[in-house]
Amino acid sequence: MYLNPFTFHQPTTISEAARLLANSPHSKLVAGGSFLINNLKQLKRRGMKTPGHIISLKNIIELKGIAVDHQKLVIPSMTTIREILECPSLDDNFRILKNAAKNIATTPIRNTATIGGNLTCRYTWTEMPAVMIALEADFHFIGADNHEHTLSAENFFKNGAKTDKILSHITILRDKNAALVYARVRRSGYVDIPLLSVCLKTAFEKNSLTKTCLAINNSVEFAQRDTKLENFLNQRPIFQELPQEALDHLHEAIYNTRADDYKKYIFRVTLKNALAELIQKKPGILK
Secondary structure (H helix, E strand, C coil): CCCCCCEEECCCCHHHHHHHHHHCCCEEEECCCCCHHHHHHHHHHCCCCCCCEEEECCCCHHHCCCEECCCEEEEECCCEHHHHHHCCCCCHHHHHHHHHHCCCCCHHHHHHCEHHHHHHCCCCCCCHHHHHHHCCCEEEEECCCCCEEEEEHHHHHHCCCCCCCEEEEEEEECCCCEEEEEEEEECCCCCCCEEEEEEEEEEEECCEEEEEEEEEECCCCCCEECHHHHHHHECCECCCCHHHHHHHHCCHHHHHCCCCHHHHHHHHHHHHHHHHHHHCCCCCCCC
């Protein structure tokens, strides 16, 4: 299918791209392109208006190159999913990014899809948002004024993943004491996108959980935290029946939104298994 005509821009700096985005009417950014091209085809098929300007971020060098040190991880927005999956220095709490990355689509798509595209495409079912919320990541944006604006991952998705700026990079603080679990259920055997996903982070304090962050993606809303369940888990003594008991303390609206009985059941099973896996990360805790 031929796309509707558009003007294609290839800026070489973030500031140039941000100005183009602000000054070009009805424009769209393209990173890896795995989402945008399909979206343009769907819009044309439905007879809807398509963007008049496409701004490519491919030639912007400052949007590439993972950096890791003893304090934090910096992931520029044009980092591909394959680069995350193959990065040898993602240890401690950063390692969970690999768990999510390996579930994303197929090898050809992981070779081209970018972390920035995954986070800002405004599809509600993508893999990385729940992981970024659980890791308490910060998103850094550059606007037409060339100033940096920082927003937490949680607040970005609370606001519907809307922005008129360019995501330049993500920062995540290192946490050697964090224990994390990522779990997802695929939509079907033929469509490998998540029906739901869960990312759970906590720390062990003697025989209790603390600093718990639980991010849920129900695939019909943007990823969000279940603070009710977090509050139940924090400072809760660890015992064998804790995963089962936790299911009585869910923020039900998150799990019930546009969900049939099967999906509600799968959510409960997935959460229970994720919690069981998490507490097993503390050696000798269950006797």
